[in-house]
Amino acid sequence: MPVKIKIEKKEKHTRARLGKLTTPHGEVETPIFMPVGTQATVKTMTPEEVKETGGRLVLSNTYHLYLRPGHDLVKEAGGLHKFMNWDGPILTDSGGFQVFSLGPLRTITEEGVEFRSHIDGSKHFFTPEKVMEIEQALGADIAMAFDECAPYPCEKEYAVAALERTTRWAERCKRVHKREDQALFGIIQGGVFPDLRERSAKELLAMDFPGYGIGGLSVGEPKELMYEVLDQLMPIMPEDKPRYLMGVGSPDCLIEGVVRGVDMFDCVLPTRIARNGTVFTHNGKLTVRNAEYARDFRPMDQQCDCYACRNYSRAYIRHLIKTDEILGIRLTTIHNLHFIQHLMQNIRQAIREDRLLEYREDFLKVFNAG
Amino acid sequence: MPVKIKIEKKEKHTRARLGKLTTPHGEVETPIFMPVGTQATVKTMTPEEVKETGGRLVLSNTYHLYLRPGHDLVKEAGGLHKFMNWDGPILTDSGGFQVFSLGPLRTITEEGVEFRSHIDGSKHFFTPEKVMEIEQALGADIAMAFDECAPYPCEKEYAVAALERTTRWAERCKRVHKREDQALFGIIQGGVFPDLRERSAKELLAMDFPGYGIGGLSVGEPKELMYEVLDQLMPIMPEDKPRYLMGVGSPDCLIEGVVRGVDMFDCVLPTRIARNGTVFTHNGKLTVRNAEYARDFRPMDQQCDCYACRNYSRAYIRHLIKTDEILGIRLTTIHNLHFIQHLMQNIRQAIREDRLLEYREDFLKVFNAG
Numbered sequence: 001m002p003v004k005i006k007i008e009k010k011e012k013h014t015r016a017r018l019g020k021l022t023t024p025h026g027e028v029e030t031p032i033f034m035p036v037g038t039q040a041t042v043k044t045m046t047p048e049e050v051k052e053t054g055g056r057l058v059l060s061n062t063y064h065l066y067l068r069p070g071h072d073l074v075k076e077a078g079g080l081h082k083f084m085n086w087d088g089p090i091l092t093d094s095g096g097f098q099v100f101s102l103g104p105l106r107t108i109t110e111e112g113v114e115f116r117s118h119i120d121g122s123k124h125f126f127t128p129e130k131v132m133e134i135e136q137a138l139g140a141d142i143a144m145a146f147d148e149c150a151p152y153p154c155e156k157e158y159a160v161a162a163l164e165r166t167t168r169w170a171e172r173c174k175r176v177h178k179r180e181d182q183a184l185f186g187i188i189q190g191g192v193f194p195d196l197r198e199r200s201a202k203e204l205l206a207m208d209f210p211g212y213g214i215g216g217l218s219v220g221e222p223k224e225l226m227y228e229v230l231d232q233l234m235p236i237m238p239e240d241k242p243r244y245l246m247g248v249g250s251p252d253c254l255i256e257g258v259v260r261g262v263d264m265f266d267c268v269l270p271t272r273i274a275r276n277g278t279v280f281t282h283n284g285k286l287t288v289r290n291a292e293y294a295r296d297f298r299p300m301d302q303q304c305d306c307y308a309c310r311n312y313s314r315a316y317i318r319h320l321i322k323t324d325e326i327l328g329i330r331l332t333t334i335h336n337l338h339f340i341q342h343l344m345q346n347i348r349q350a351i352r353e354d355r356l357l358e359y360r361e362d363f364l365k366v367f368n369a370g
Numbered sequence: 371m372p373v374k375i376k377i378e379k380k381e382k383h384t385r386a387r388l389g390k391l392t393t394p395h396g397e398v399e400t401p402i403f404m405p406v407g408t409q410a411t412v413k414t415m416t417p418e419e420v421k422e423t424g425g426r427l428v429l430s431n432t433y434h435l436y437l438r439p440g441h442d443l444v445k446e447a448g449g450l451h452k453f454m455n456w457d458g459p460i461l462t463d464s465g466g467f468q469v470f471s472l473g474p475l476r477t478i479t480e481e482g483v484e485f486r487s488h489i490d491g492s493k494h495f496f497t498p499e500k501v502m503e504i505e506q507a508l509g510a511d512i513a514m515a516f517d518e519c520a521p522y523p524c525e526k527e528y529a530v531a532a533l534e535r536t537t538r539w540a541e542r543c544k545r546v547h548k549r550e551d552q553a554l555f556g557i558i559q560g561g562v563f564p565d566l567r568e569r570s571a572k573e574l575l576a577m578d579f580p581g582y583g584i585g586g587l588s589v590g591e592p593k594e595l596m597y598e599v600l601d602q603l604m605p606i607m608p609e610d611k612p613r614y615l616m617g618v619g620s621p622d623c624l625i626e627g628v629v630r631g632v633d634m635f636d637c638v639l640p641t642r643i644a645r646n647g648t649v650f651t652h653n654g655k656l657t658v659r660n661a662e663y664a665r666d667f668r669p670m671d672q673q674c675d676c677y678a679c680r681n682y683s684r685a686y687i688r689h690l691i692k693t694d695e696i697l698g699i700r701l702t703t704i705h706n707l708h709f710i711q712h713l714m715q716n717i718r719q720a721i722r723e724d725r726l727l728e729y730r731e732d733f734l735k736v737f738n739a740g
Contacts, residue, residue: 040689044696069664069689077667077685085681294439297447311455315447319410319439326414326696 001210003142003183005030005242005263012354015234015261016347021057021242023089023141024181025081028056030242031258031351033249033344034091034266035337039064040074040084042337043271044330047086052307053334054341056088057141059266062134063095066124067117071137079139090140091266094131094173096147096187097215097247108148110165128172136179144213145173147187152221159191162216167203174207185244187213192225194232201236211242214262218247226253230260237261251280251343251367255360258347270340274332277321280339284370288314288332289321306338307331371580373512373553375400375612375633382724385604385631386717391427391612393459393511394551395451398426400612401628401721403619403714404461404636405707409434410444410454412707413641414700417456422677423704424711426458427511429636432504433465436494437487441507449509460510461636464501464543466517466557467585467617478518480535498542506549514583515543517557522591529561532586537573544577555614557583562595564602571606581612584632588617596623600630607631621650621713621737625730628717640710644702647691650709654740658684658702659691676708677701 002024009018019030035042035050038061042050050058060080065071077083080090099106099115106115112127128146135143146169150162166189177184186209190196204212214233217226230245237243242263248254249267257265270280277289281301286293288300299309300317308317308331320328343363350359372394379388389400405412405420408431412420420428430450435441447453450460469476469485476485482497498516505513516539520532536559547554556579560566574582584603587596600615607613612633618624619637627635640650647659651671656663658670669679670687678687678701690698713733720729 039693039695040686041695041697044700046697046700064693068693069685073665073685073689076665077683083683083686085686295443295446313447313453315439315443316410316453316455319443323409323434323438325409325411326700327411327416330414330416330696 001183002181003210003242005211005240007239009352011351011356014259014356016258016351016356017261017263018348018351019242019263021263023057023183025087025089025141028089029348030263031344031347032057032264033254033340034059034264036061036266036268036271037084037086038268039068040080043275044326044333047084049334050086050337051088053337054345055337057091058086058088059091059093060084060138060140061095061098062092062131062138063098065092065138066095066134067119071134075137075139081139089142091142092135092138092140092144093246094135094144094146094187095126096144097149099126100149100151110168128169129176132173132176136177136182139179140182142183142185142211143177145170145184145186145209147189147215149216149219150189150191152192152216152219154191156191156193156196159189159193159196162191163189163196163200166200170204170207170209174209183210185209185211185213187215187246188233189216191216192221192229194229197229197233198236201233205238209241211244212237213244213246215246217245218253218267223253223256227256227260230257230262234261249340251340252364254340254343255347255363258351259356259360270336271333274336275329277318277328277332279332279335281370283366284368286370288317290318293318300332300335301339304335304339304342306335308335371553372551373580373612375581375610377609379722381721381726384629384726386628386721386726387631387633388718388721389612389633391633393427393553395457395459395511396426398459399718400633401714401717402427402634403624403710404429404634406431406636406638406641407454407456408638409438410450413645414696414703417454419704420456420707421458423707424715425707427461428456428458429461429463430454430508430510431465431468432462432501432508433468435462435508436465436504437489441504445507445509451509459512461512462505462508462510462514463616464505464514464516464557465496466514467519469496470519470521480538498539499546502543502546506547506552509549510552512553512555512581513547515540515554515556515579517559517585519586519589520559520561522562522586522589524561526561526563526566529559529563529566532561533559533566533570536570540574540577540579544579553580555579555581555583557585557616558603559586561586562591562599564599567599567603568606571603575608579611581614582607583614583616585616587615588623588637593623593626597626597630600627600632604631619710621710622734624710624713625717625733628721629726629730640706641703644706645699647688647698647702649702649705651740653736654738656740658687660688663688670702670705671709674705674709674712676705678705
């Protein structure tokens with residue numbers, strides 16, 4: 001098995017787990033946050049900078065790379081790792097979430113999804129088999145199965161159909177996935193319906209994937225609903241397989257996910273808000289591009305020791321962003337990823353010391369007060 | 371004197387000089403190319419990256435910093451070095467070239483130049499005294515005097531008036547410039563008229579500035595005309611003062627300038643073309659964003675050892691630029707500045723070994739053949 005998790009410690013008072021995930025490109029500690037490199041680059045950053053923030057495993061997007069530059073080109077380049085100069089592990093999503101998000105631009109059938117490119121309107125067809133071909137060409141350490149992601153809100157009937165199709169598509173993915181240096185993870189669907197989540201999990205667990213994504217959450221539902229789904233789903237998940245909560249990355253959701261037993265997370269949030277001039281600080285979000293920081297010569301977060309906070313003031317970063325200078329969003333991106341990775345480090349330490357609930361309380365009290 | 375040049379070697383067969391320029395922020399080797407950090411940042415780069423390419427002295431623009439974020443804010447931040455986190459020497463231009471380039475947006479009188487901001491159309495007035503106030507607030511190691519830059523082509527009568535005004539404004543600048551940790555350089559004008567250049571030089575030399583800019587060249591005139599002006603002007607320049615050819619930065623012009631005795635250069639060319647996807651290589655320019663490089667897995671320049679060429683292919687960089695990923699223009703910018711700084715290093719070595727003319731021939735033969 002190319003990818004497996006070794007649980008090194010279970011926190012005493014929660015379902016949180018501390019682990020090591022081994023992959024063909026090295027071992028990483030879990031719980032882990034994976035920065036998103038949609039188009040074979042974590043936006044604005046070099047691989048060295050991603051590592052400096054603490055990033056160890058990056059996610060890249062099948063849908064985007066299929067359209068540009070094309071998976072055949074990436075394969076010809078020697079695979080995604082070599083193409084983008086990232087020697088650590090990579091996970092590729094399946095494009096499922098992206099094509100379903102295209103709305104009127106796509107049509108779903110049992111065979112697959114026909115969609116039009118968001119770039120030039122050209123027509124394409126994704127089937128489970130096609131997606132496996134693409135992901136195997138890209139050559140990430142972890143490939144996600146092609147799933148149908150139901151929106152929120154949605155009728156139970158629709159959620160049932162989507163989860164059933166997701167199971168059938170997972171079987172088709174498994175049948176054609178051959179790369180031995182790549183793990184194929186299944187994706188659990190079922191919307192916000194506990195019985196459907198349980199059913200989806202059982203069907204996929206029966207196929208014995210080396211890891212499981214939890215999809216279709218963080219798509220607009222209240223956070224409490226997501227936490228409830230996790231509360232009911234996690235106890236039936238096997239101990240020896242990694243659990244990946246897809247698309248989650250706000251500080252509170254990361255902590256709550258870990259408390260409930262999640263090992264892996266990804267989200268564009270930290271990098272996306274950074275490019276809009278908003279950064280995380282220990283006492284909440286701060287929109288550094290706002291006029292109130294024009295003459296504020298303090299670092300973005302006075303408790304942060306990232307490259308940006310060690311060397312630059314809010315006033316300077318605001319100036320850069322206001323004048324469309326790229327260094328501005330480079331610095332906010334570095335800071336936000338550092339912030340999230342530092343949070344994950346603290347979470348892992350709290351698990352090690354069986355004080356995750358205290359850590360959650362302490363962190364959120366200050367973070368939410370800001 | 372805060373800034374002075376020590377000539378360490380004169381090349382045997384040309385007017386080229388090898389020197390050390392001392393400044394309040396350290397010593398740099400000349401001939402030197404100064405990358406441009408218009409808005410207190412060399413576009414796309416951190417200061418560490420600028421240094422890694424070999425950049426030792428950066429230029430920043432008075433006009434832009436006056437408008438945004440304002441020189442008073444930069445002063446409050448502790449000066450430009452601290453604001454932008456650059457601990458090496460800085461030179462600020464006077465805004466003369468920028469405001470004259472505004473064309474219909476400005477009106478010149480003996481008192482100064484009234485102009486409208488290119489950003490919001492607001493009205494402003496630059497006088498020599500105002501520009502000195504701004505440059506002293508910014509606190510660069512070298513401040514340029516406020517000059518009137520005549521366009522090309524222009525009537526001799528206009529060129530005479532501009533050079534005479536430049537002399538009077540240089541006197542006014544000198545009168546109010548008080549910062550002892552900052553050198554004020556005069557700027558020689560006179561268009562492409564040898565007698566006017568000589569007159570401008572003599573008038574400014576009489577004021578005994580610690581260094582001299584040669585302005586009003588590289589403004590659209592044929593290169594041969596620029597070389598002729600330098601051929602006639604340089605012999606009357608004092609040996610013990612640095613000579614700065616403003617706005618010049620193409621590889622051939624850098625070599626020709628050094629051959630004629632220039633010590634300092636600046637230009638946006640290498641960074642600007644980089645952002646358009648064009649890079650220098652040892653055998654000429656290459657537009658890496660072109661379709662022909664889509665599957666070219668070689669580095670941008672196979673003879674280059676910069677960070678970009680060591681780690682990334684033309685295909686990857688093209689993909690990044692085509693998909694508007696910032697890392698693409700970061701890599702082309704790093705490469706182009708490295709290329710120019712490497713050229714300057716080779717030029718200095720050739721001076722040291724009295725073989726600058728051979729170097730020029732060898733370099734240009736391959737560069738122009740590409």
